[in-house]
Amino acid sequence: xxxxxxxxxxxxxxxxxxxxxxxxxxxxxxxxxxxxxxxxxxxxxxxxxxxxxxxxxxxxxxxxxxxxxxxxxxxxxxxxxxxxxxxxxxxxxxxxxxxxxxxxxxxxxxxxxxxxxxxxxxxxxxxxxxxxxxxxxxxxxxxxxxxxxxxxxxxxxxxxxxxxxxxxxxxxxxxxxxxxxxxxxxxxxxxxxxxxxxxxxxxxxxxxxxxxxxxxxxxxxxxxxxxxxxxxxxxxxxxxxxxxxxxxxxxxxxxxxxxxxxxxxxxxxxxxxxxxxxxxxxxxxxxxxxxxxxxxxxxxxxxxxxxxxxxxxxxxxxxxxxxxxxxxxxxxxxxxxxxxxxxxxxxxxxxxxxxxxxxxxxxxxxxxxxxxxxxxxxxxxxxxxxxxxxxxxxxxxxxxxxxxxxxxxxxxxxxxxxxxxxxxxxxxxxxxxx
Amino acid sequence: xxxxxxxxxxxxxxxxxxxxxxxxxxxxxxxxxxxxxxxxxxxxxxxxxxxxxxxxxxxxxxxxxxxxxxxxxxxxxxxxxxxxxxxxxxxxxxxxxxxxxxxxxxxxxxxxxxxxxxxxxxxxxxxxxxxxxxxxxxxxxxxxxxxxxxxxxxxxxxxxxxxxxxxxxxxxxxxxxxxxxxxxxxxxxxxxxxxxxxxxxxxxxxxxxxxxxxxxxxxxxxxxxxxxxxxxxxxxxxxxxxxxxxxxxxxxxxxxxxxxxxxxxxxxxxxxxxxxxxxxxxxxxxxxxxxxxxxxxxxxxxxxxxxxxxxxxxxxxxxxxxxxxxxxxxxxxxxxxxxxxxxxxxxxxxxxxxxxxxxxxxxxxxxxxxxxxxxxxxxxxxxxxxxxxxxxxxxxxxxxxxxxxxxxxxxxxxxxxxxxxxxxxxxxxxxxxx
Numbered sequence: 001x002x003x004x005x006x007x008x009x010x011x012x013x014x015x016x017x018x019x020x021x022x023x024x025x026x027x028x029x030x031x032x033x034x035x036x037x038x039x040x041x042x043x044x045x046x047x048x049x050x051x052x053x054x055x056x057x058x059x060x061x062x063x064x065x066x067x068x069x070x071x072x073x074x075x076x077x078x079x080x081x082x083x084x085x086x087x088x089x090x091x092x093x094x095x096x097x098x099x100x101x102x103x104x105x106x107x108x109x110x111x112x113x114x115x116x117x118x119x120x121x122x123x124x125x126x127x128x129x130x131x132x133x134x135x136x137x138x139x140x141x142x143x144x145x146x147x148x149x150x151x152x153x154x155x156x157x158x159x160x161x162x163x164x165x166x167x168x169x170x171x172x173x174x175x176x177x178x179x180x181x182x183x184x185x186x187x188x189x190x191x192x193x194x195x196x197x198x199x200x201x202x203x204x205x206x207x208x209x210x211x212x213x214x215x216x217x218x219x220x221x222x223x224x225x226x227x228x229x230x231x232x233x234x235x236x237x238x239x240x241x242x243x244x245x246x247x248x249x250x251x252x253x254x255x256x257x258x259x260x261x262x263x264x265x266x267x268x269x270x271x272x273x274x275x276x277x278x279x280x281x282x283x284x285x286x287x288x289x290x291x292x293x294x295x296x297x298x299x300x301x302x303x304x305x306x307x308x309x310x311x312x313x314x315x316x317x318x319x320x321x322x323x324x325x326x327x328x329x330x331x332x333x334x335x336x337x338x339x340x341x342x343x344x345x346x347x348x349x350x351x352x353x354x355x356x357x358x359x360x361x362x363x364x365x366x367x368x369x370x371x372x373x374x375x376x377x378x379x380x381x382x383x384x385x386x387x388x389x390x391x392x393x394x395x396x397x398x399x400x401x402x403x404x405x406x407x408x409x410x411x412x413x414x415x416x417x418x419x420x421x422x423x424x425x426x427x428x429x430x431x432x433x434x
Numbered sequence: 435x436x437x438x439x440x441x442x443x444x445x446x447x448x449x450x451x452x453x454x455x456x457x458x459x460x461x462x463x464x465x466x467x468x469x470x471x472x473x474x475x476x477x478x479x480x481x482x483x484x485x486x487x488x489x490x491x492x493x494x495x496x497x498x499x500x501x502x503x504x505x506x507x508x509x510x511x512x513x514x515x516x517x518x519x520x521x522x523x524x525x526x527x528x529x530x531x532x533x534x535x536x537x538x539x540x541x542x543x544x545x546x547x548x549x550x551x552x553x554x555x556x557x558x559x560x561x562x563x564x565x566x567x568x569x570x571x572x573x574x575x576x577x578x579x580x581x582x583x584x585x586x587x588x589x590x591x592x593x594x595x596x597x598x599x600x601x602x603x604x605x606x607x608x609x610x611x612x613x614x615x616x617x618x619x620x621x622x623x624x625x626x627x628x629x630x631x632x633x634x635x636x637x638x639x640x641x642x643x644x645x646x647x648x649x650x651x652x653x654x655x656x657x658x659x660x661x662x663x664x665x666x667x668x669x670x671x672x673x674x675x676x677x678x679x680x681x682x683x684x685x686x687x688x689x690x691x692x693x694x695x696x697x698x699x700x701x702x703x704x705x706x707x708x709x710x711x712x713x714x715x716x717x718x719x720x721x722x723x724x725x726x727x728x729x730x731x732x733x734x735x736x737x738x739x740x741x742x743x744x745x746x747x748x749x750x751x752x753x754x755x756x757x758x759x760x761x762x763x764x765x766x767x768x769x770x771x772x773x774x775x776x777x778x779x780x781x782x783x784x785x786x787x788x789x790x791x792x793x794x795x796x797x798x799x800x801x802x803x804x805x806x807x808x809x810x811x812x813x814x815x816x817x818x819x820x821x822x823x824x825x826x827x828x829x830x831x832x833x834x835x836x837x838x839x840x841x842x843x844x845x846x847x848x849x850x851x852x853x854x855x856x857x858x859x860x861x862x863x864x865x866x867x868x
Contacts, residue, residue: 170622172614176688177633178662179613179626180606180677187674188604191634191665192613199611200625228612231625240621243614248689254610255682257695264694374867411860418860426845426852432864433808 037157039085041164042139046129047080047091049073049101049146050118062253063146064100067263068270068350068423069388072253073101074108075149075266078349080142081112083153085160091146092118092129108349123223123232127215130208140164141211143229144203150249150265151203158244163205168233168241170205171250172198198243201250204229210237270350271421273301274320279333280306283326287359287396291322294413300420308340316344320353320420327361331376334391338384347388353420354389357412359396374431381429392419393431408434471591473519475598476573480563481514481525483507483535483580484552496687497580498534501697502704502784502857503822506687507535508542509583509700512783514576515546517587519594525580526552526563542783557657557666561649564642574598575645577663578637584683584699585637592678597639602667602675604639605684606632632677635684638663644671704784705855707735708754713767714740717760721793721830725756728847734854742774750778754787754854761795765810768825772818781822787854788823791846793830808865815863826853827865842868 051061063073073091080086089112093101101115116132118125126143133141140163144151155171162169175197181189206214206229214232222232233239253262276291278284285304292302302322305312321341323334334356341352356377373393381391394415399405411434419427485495497507507525514520523546527535535549550566552559560577567575574597578585589605596603609631615623640648640663648666656666667673687696710725712718719738726736736756739746755775757768768790780786790811807827815825828849833839845868853861 166621168622172616173611175613176686177607177635178665179609179631180634180662180664181631182606182677183674186677187600188602188664188668188677189674190668191662192631194661197613197615197626200614201611227628228614228625230614230622231612234622234624240617240623243616243620243622249691251689251691252610255685257683257685257699260698261691261695264698265691378867414860418858422856422858424852424856426848427861427866430864430866432861433812 037085037153039157039160042136043086043142043160044133044139045080045086045089045142045144046126046133047073047076047089047144047146048118048122048125048129049091049097050094050122050125061097062259064097065259067259067266070108070350071104072149072262073146074104074110074349076144076146076151077105077110077113078108079149079151080144080156081110083156086142086156087112088133089113090129090132091115092125092132094118119223121224123215123218123226123229126229127223130211130215133208137209139208140205141208142203142205143211145252147253148202148250149253149262152247155244155246155250156203159203159205162242162244163207166242167210167237167239168204168206168230170230170241170243171201171203171246172243173201173246173248173250175199198245200228200230201246201252204241206233210239213237266350267421267423270319270423271300271417273303273318274322274353274416274420275315275318276302276304276322276324277308277333277337278304278306278324281326283359284324287326287357288322288324290409291324291357291412291416294409295416298413298417300417308337313344316340316346319350320355322355322357322416324357324359326359331356331373331380334377335380338380338387338389338391341389342387351388351390351423351425353423354384354391355416355419356391356393357396357416358393359398361398377431378429385425385428390423390425390428392427392429394434395431396434471519471587473591473594476570477520477576477594478567478573479514479520479523479576479578480560480567481507481510481523481578481580482552482556482559482563483525483531484528484556484559495531496693498531499693501693501700504542504784505538506583506696507580508538508544508783510578510580510585511539511544511547512542513583513585514578514590515544517590520546520576520590522567523547524563524566525549526559526566528552553657555658557649557652557660557663560663561657564645564649567642571643573642574639575642576637576639577645579686581687582636582684583687583696586681589678589680589684590637593637593639596676596678597641600676601644601671601673602638602640602664604664604675604677605635605637605680606677607635607680607682607684609633632679634662634664635680635686638675640667644673647671700784701855701857704753704857705734705851707737707752708756708787708850708854709749709752710736710738710756710758711742711767711771712738712740712758715760717793718758721760721791722756722758724843725758725791725846725850728843729850732847732851734851742771747778750774750780753784754789756789756791756850758791758793760793765790765807765814768811769814772814772821772823772825775823776821785822785824785857785859787857788818788825789850789853790825790827791830791850792827793832795832811865812863819859819862824857824859824862826861826863828868829865830868 049063064071080089093115095117105113119128140160159169175194178191178194180191183189210233214236217236218232230241276288278288288304295302321337323337377393384391394412396408396412415432483497498505514523527549529551539547553562574594593603609628612625612628614625617623644667648670651670652666664675710722712722722738729736755771757771811827818825828846830842830846849866
């Protein structure tokens with residue numbers, strides 16, 4: 001029987017199931033973008049995030065639910081903020097959430113963002129946002145959902161340029177289910193031919209003139225009950241929006257299961273690669289090379305470096321760090337890594353993982369767990385956790401036979417891979433045995 | 435700022451996001467169903483599972499992707515098998531997957547299931563399945579997707595009885611996105627009024643006569659390109675299907691993110707409750723009571739019992755076990771639990787979790803980690819893993835001050851909760867420190 005990990009790329013390698021190009025950028029690598037497209041007109045964004053959860057009995061509206069300590073809305077904001085040609089972002093929130101949103105903007109150091117209070121319906125909120133932009137003729141306004149955090153620059157570019165050219169543009173996806181029309185008493189009336197229809201998704205783009213005119217002219221009933229901006233542009237401006245197929249990761253976080261799916265995509269993105277620091281020791285370097293192969297085979301790519309100084313300081317942009325030490329058991333190297341990460345303010349947007357892998361000279365499991373070590377790493381991890389750094393230890397044992405060594409090595413790899421992927425706060429400070 | 439765990443019920447407590455009634459039953463508690471409805475006509479099921487992944491470049495078709503060591507199709511089969519009034523299930527698979535499916539049926543001891551080879555399209559496969567049923571007049575045939583594992587008895591009952599009454603019935607869901615019609619050159623033509631339409635989902639039910647006649651009379655083009663059985667019943671039998679709104683958990687596992695969502699629902703279901711075994715010692719019972727409160731506060735309900743014998747053998751149906759010991763450090767009690775679980779064949783459908791929580795008398799972290807213990811629990815866990823039981827250890831330390839004790843206790847609770855929820859194979863055999 002095929003045994004496939006549920007999150008493995010072996011299921012669904014390169015079509016709908018693939019999370020698109022987003023994940024390579026979630027990592028906050030703002031300064032390492034691929035070559036950017038030029039956009040020679042002003043582009044602003046309105047993000048309606050007005051749901052209070054009241055209608056649906058939610059205690060926390062989904063846009064404020066946290067993933068790895070950070071609310072969904074902050075991920076969405078970051079997706080726009082990292083695009084250099086996007087000038088400003090207006091987030092429209094319910095009045096009672098204004099303070100919360102202001103707090104999020106400050107805490108995660110968002111720069112292009114302003115929060116404005118929403119209206120009593122989705123369209124009124126978007127209209128408030130458009131007015132708050134104060135954009136002018138020639139500008140393009142992108143409208144997106146706060147609960148669609150995985151939007152990439154490529155699609156934003158296509159939407160913005162198509163909106164500029166055609167007046168309006170929107171992302172679409174193929175229908176997953178057949179759509180059927182119902183009779184008033186709950187029977188099938190007819191089913192639609194799936195190929196002729198699409199699901200209308202976000203982002204959508206409009207020239208400022210089109211979206212402004214659409215909202216100025218639309219009816220109270222549109223404001224109250226409508227949901228589709230493309231429809232208003234068609235009805236009140238005669239603009240047939242250009243439709244652009246987006247990736248499946250555009251989906252809207254709607255149900256509880258979507259929270260788990262979003263968390264999984266974020267964790268995937270954060271566990272792609274790690275950096276192994278050897279401290280320059282030859283024995284540590286040998287162990288690091290073995291780890292590189294074993295962990296690489298489990299899907300996380302490792303770079304091996306002696307330290308984080310000089311040119312290697314660029315590795316501070318990684319999400320995961322493995323400090324390898326052999327023989328002497330000493331946490332000072334780990335402390336140094338923690339200090340450097342803190343100085344670089346690298347754990348602002350998501351927790352970093354630091355794993356201390358220590359190979360003791362003894363082949364006796366029991367003897368190597370020395371008196372001070374478990375307590376020391378526990379203390380160190382408690383302090384690091386307050387700075388959003390998750391520290392774990394793995395104790396590896398010298399083995400006389402090759403088979404035992406291979407088994408230990410594969411266990412280190414499995415543990416490392418699981419710690420990096422799961423980012424479990426409960427396990428910090430543990431000294432695991434390999 | 436509100437910090438909400440992505441999988442917590444605090445986000446989306448009781449509407450779409452809630453995974454419905456399924457999870458209370460995923461646990462394989464076949465013999466503990468709520469009062470069953472009576473169904474006085476024969477009901478059979480056809481499960482098309484014919485996708486080979488070829489069209490989409492999948493290495494493993496989604497229905498054969500594994501969650502916690504068990505393929506998705508087995509979860510779906512179980513969802514039907516546990517319903518007493520369902521008589522037989524025909525799974526239609528591609529010829530090249532017949533052996534795989536037969537293996538799954540044997541390995542997970544499915545009883546009502548037969549695998550038959552599929553045709554070259556979805557409708558041809560379903561038709562093969564209907565013919566293989568050999569059901570007769572008066573019978574109802576339920577058609578479902580292999581990749582919708584979370585279907586509950588309540589909905590199946592509604593579909594079956596509505597199909598019996600009206601000839602055909604199908605599950606529907608509200609549309610999440612607006613549906614739009616496109617022009618041939620990729621522009622918006624018009625958008626549909628969302629309230630008038632529904633997404634057609636599965637399961638669907640038909641009287642045998644209706645589904646048989648529909649397939650006998652439908653065209654080659656229907657067989658080749660059609661997807662909607664309700665449409666065939668309408669077109670060829672004049673039967674307007676009764677539509678029944680299903681829960682959001684009916685959704686079809688389509689994209690990679692859906693695999694993570696499905697895994698999360700399965701893990702939720704398996705981490706609802708656990709059973710604490712004290713061995714009858716008064717000190718262990720005191721610790722168990724403290725754990726009951728602390729772990730309960732994190733969302734897992736604990737039952738405290740002295741052992742699994744006599745009337746307590748009903749607790750063998752739990753998914754998670756915590757063996758508590760105080761003072762003496764002895765793994766024999768854990769070994770006894772493992773033996774009992776194995777004898778009851780309880781780890782057939784999903785991995786069970788056994789956690790050994792040991793409170794040592796010493797308040798010195800280092801001294802308590804005695805020579806033999808870590809190696810012994812590692813060995814025991816390796817053997818248990820082969821029997822689908824995940825064994826972990828937690829070492830708790832007597833503390834002189836209340837504050838230290840509270841901290842340890844809350845760490846045990848956090849660790850226990852994380853181990854039960856994550857069911858990580860990488861961490862088995864670890865003796866974690868609390």
